[in-house]
Amino acid sequence: MRAAYATSFNPDAPLDGLELGERPEPEPMPGWTTVQVKATSLNHHDLWTLRGVGISEDRLPMILGCDAAGIDTATGKEVVVHSVISGDNWTGDETLDPTRSLLSERHQGTFAEYVRVPAANVIDKPAELSFAEAACLPTAWLTAYRMLFVNSSLRPGQSVLVQGASGGVASACISLARVAGLRVWATARTEAKQQAALDFGAHQAFPPGARLPERVDAVMETVGAATWSHSLKSLRPGGQVVISGATSGALPPAELNRIFFLQLQIIGSTMGTRAELADLMQLLRDTGLRPRIDRVLPLSDVGQALTAMQSGQLLGKIVLEP
Known part of the structure; x- marks a missing residue:
């Protein structure tokens, strides 16, 4: 499958470690599901990954990306991916799990045609939201929601x-x-x-x-x-x-x-819970509020997208479509 991934770390020139190419499709795993990615959005976390923050070299190559909206291949449903991966035995607020991680830290990320996530980490996408709009929510908008209202x-x-x-x-x-x-x-x-x-x-x-x-x-x-x-x-x-x-x-x-x-x-304040993501989507349904999307680009333009984010040349979110 086509994917954008980190092959090396460079704190001063993070995009030097960015590659765009073919990676293996996710293999089935008990308790996990595979999502066909229809849209994914950029976060500063992606640049930190390319700088080597929050990830060890033995995990390379690592597909970038935390956020995704797409199709759950197991059910055919349109879903949004919650990117906080908690431990198998953790209950309660996922953001407080000391062993938690985000997609693209220990598990391959969303800048790809498919991503594998725990089945509990997919939430039904409201029909009122486009895939591009929904892909803006799990990191940036969920973080903002938790900051303000939690x-x-x-x-x-x-x-x-x-x-x-x-x-x-x-x-x-x-x-x-x-x-x-x-x-x-x-x-x-x-x-x-x-x-x-x-x-x-x-x-x-x-x-x-x-x-x-x-x-x-x-x-x-x-x-x-x-x-x-x-x-x-x-x-x-x-x-x-x-x-x-x-x-x-x-x-x-x-x-x-x-x-x-x-x-x-x-x-x-860090990220948010699955329940808070569901509440955020309900708020958008009820109010008509939508994320501001700066631009939508094909995955092949991931370098251009990351350069724009690194330089601050954006207003709102940048969305990639695999």
Whole structure:
């Protein structure tokens, strides 16, 4: 089958290890099913894989990709793949399983014509969502859903700042927060991306580091070092930073004095559960909200797609169709 996969790691030039070619189709395994991939979307996780983060060299070659929507070959149903693979005996919140992994870490990923996943990890795709739209949900949109509605204490009418508005998780945070009745502000590096944040649903958009009209109840943080200080300064006393990523670096100054003096809360958030993914899809069905898709490309253009994501030249999600 045709697939895009990592053959080596390079922290400085991750795309050097990217290959596009033929890989073996998944073989049947008890308790697992094979999904014919109709659409898959890019995440920064794919670049981290090519840099060698979260994966060991003995697992190469590794097919990239976490997200997929397609056809369950065992049932013929249209499904969405939940990409968090928990241990065989784990029960409860999959994101808390210390042995969990994502597709493309221990198990081959979704940038391929077929992917094998635990049977419990496929969820029926709503007919209202296209395959491309559904493929945007399991990582970026699910992460945003959990940040806003599971791990923060935000309620409708309160205020939230979303840093780095053009990325997949950040743009999802803006759209979900707006539809949930929150007052949404966002930051972005260019005027075009600030306008895009308004299009996603932000009430106001600002340059990075800008002084806000007032302090907010919570900040959704995926950027890391470049925005961390601004996130802390933007919070009201007792406010929350919910962090799910650090694309600009993971070691900013801690500013502990500000955190303890203002009693700020720093909350980590990772992915989401199968149940939360089902709730997210129901929310989209009920509200008519849909993911913003920057572009849809054939799998053969995976290098172009990853280059665009690496350089930040995107607004929303990039989707690949095998």
